[in-house]
Amino acid sequence: MRNRLFWTCITFLAVGMTAAAGGWIARAPMALAAPGALLGGCTDVPEAVALAETLRLRGIAVDRVLADLDRRKDDLAAAEQQLIRRLTALKQAKASVGDARTARDSGTAAGIERLIAVYDAMKPADAAMILAALPPDFAAEILARVQPDAGARIIARIEPAHAAVLTAHMGSRRLSGN
Template structure:
């Protein structure tokens, strides 16, 4: 009869381990640390049963701690994932805003250049020639390449011949370069 109680207690403890490992609501109610005193009642004179029950109880406690640690780590990972998603959304918004700003700046620059070209188109060729002669050659060549051809011809005619040759060469190389 004593052996039957030992085997019954052992099977009961193993059953608790199976129930605890299933992860359902019963596992929360039946913890390994609460069961041994009831199972060992009347079997305390068998040292093997007591040692086995204590070992199983310790393993149950270790499993419970590991599950709690796993739940804590799962929550930490979820929080970290949320922080990463928030940061990613902020970076996407910043990237979109930067693209919008670049587009606006490019449009503003193009609009500014168009306005500048219109100003040179409206100026008297002699006045435009005086101003363009004082500008850096690359910039002056860019303006001359964009003004109306008739206006550009009159402006170049008003620039000193050596400088007009440099500007004309830069305009030609700009067109040949595909700009």
């Protein structure tokens, strides 16, 4: 008889908790602070009282875990927003650096083209004297970019030993593909 009473109380307790929680399986479980109403008539069964207390404590623990999960979810959402803002700022910085680099490169290319045009317009003797004073790799680059006729006239005015060095630099640049 006592065993039957125990299971009856447990059944009523489970049904009562489900009804009181409003379908707790479908939504977050909520701890019941006062299980006394659910135990109606079963308070004389120590097992039922112990089970009700265990369930209440578990419900409280679940509520705490759910609250902690909500807090962590909020923290993650805030961190995600911060990362998105940082990523956007980095993309903008990268774009501005790319724009600045492009402008610098185009300015450098335009400056080199103007320099080459100056050497094309110079008298070969004057250009040869200036190129002889420059570092060989830089002088070879200029000679490689001037008009072939102007380059031939300039290199003819440079002393033979220095002309050989410049020609070797020009050849090595062409072989390396630069």
